[in-house]
Every structure is written in C-alpha cells, then in structure tokens.
Amino acid sequence: xxxxxxxxxxxxxxxxxxxxxxxxxxxxxxxxxxxxxxxxxxxxxxxxxxxxxxxxxxxxxxxxxxxxxxxxxxxxxxxxxxxxxxxxxxxxxxxxxxxxxxxxxx
Numbered sequence: 183x184x185x186x187x188x189x190x191x192x193x194x195x196x197x198x199x200x201x202x203x204x205x206x207x208x209x210x211x212x213x214x215x216x217x218x219x220x221x222x223x224x225x226x227x228x229x230x231x232x233x234x235x236x237x238x239x240x241x242x243x244x245x246x247x248x249x250x251x252x253x254x255x256x257x258x259x260x261x262x263x264x265x266x267x268x269x270x271x272x273x274x275x276x277x278x279x280x281x282x283x284x285x286x287x288x
Contacts, residue, residue: 194219
C-alpha cells in the first residue's frame, strides 16, 4: 500500500519570450520545465530564508562570544535588580499557593 503525498499547485502566466527562455534553460539542465521552475524557486526561497534566519559572524565575533561564555562579565545594577524582582515574585507565588490565594490553591 502506497501513501500519496498531498500536493499544492502553483501556476504562473508569463510572456512567450520568458517562457522560451525558461524552457531553454530547463532543456540545458535536462529537467522538465516544471522541475526547473520548482528547483529555481526552492533555491531562491532558501537564499531568502537563510538571509533572514541565519546569523553570520566573523572569526573575531565568534572569539568574543566564546570568551564571554567562558569569562562572563559581572552582573550590572539593572541585572541585579531584575534578579531581585524575580526572586520576590517567585517567593510571593509560593506564598499565594500555600495560603490558597493562587489559582492552584483553591
């Protein structure tokens, strides 16, 4: 028993010179026009996705990041305040649950 993959359909209308150029390129690669168009579109899509989602950095940037991971700087005043707020909130959440004021303490 074979499982058939659901397929979408993409159509495009182009001028005759464009269609002829695309067909010629497909012929030169030994692909059908449909195969050629899908492959070309996938390559372009991957380039765009890589540009948007892949972070590229230099060797110097990489060395700096590794150094920061190995020897992190001391926390600054803003970070210390944030730790304090988090600690107080966590403590209050525990008290609320213990006393029955929280959502799970009912």
